[in-house]
Amino acid sequence: MAIVVRLDVVLAERKLRLTDLADRVGITIQNLSILKTGKAKAVRFSTLEALCRELDCQPGDLLTFSEGGSE
């Protein structure tokens, strides 16, 4: 996919584990795992908002556009 999810990078920078983040944002670990592994087809604004709030980052830190990417 052309949109690359950088959740793993942001988590590593903040030394956080996926389970910790799941507890803090109230999203199941399965859904976060789908997002982290790039399998997600869509992200709700509410999810993005919760992630940005907990990780203290901007949506652009979590999602980037890659020109050469394809599905």
Place this chain on the structure above:
Amino acid sequence: MNNSSHLQRIAALSRGLRWVIWFFLAVTVITTVFVIAIPSTNGMIRVGLADDEAPLGTVGLRERLTIVAVMAPAIAIWLGLFWTCERLFALYERGVVFERRNAQLIRRLGQLVIGLGVVYLAQPFLVSSLIDRAHVEVSTGTLGVIAIGAGVIAVGHVMSLAAEMAEESELTV
């Protein structure tokens, strides 16, 4: 009634239908072998596709081979239909009821039904051109078969789109 009991009922029904498919297939094979293996001296054989029957002894090798060659595509398609239904019910039995694989198999069924209709449409012309005593008779039901096939393909296509939407919804976080 919850999803689990629904799936159990679908699995049980599918298992039964798979048995029915294999039963019909076995009966078809046994009957065909029986008819070929026990030639009747005063028996009749269909040389055309309508009522063109002739005594078995008067049908030559060329005519027999022609009949087999003309019938073979339809038999192959019927086997394909049996096999596709078997695979579809096997998926249902495993609880896979609404995925792209189901839609693909339903579309395949539609394509095979159309193929069968086309073969049935072409058969009378082929037989009458190759066997002198057979006459052309096209059934209007054949066109209905083709229309049903197109309908099944459309259903498969819609199901494919719906499965895609469901998948997208599942992968929305």
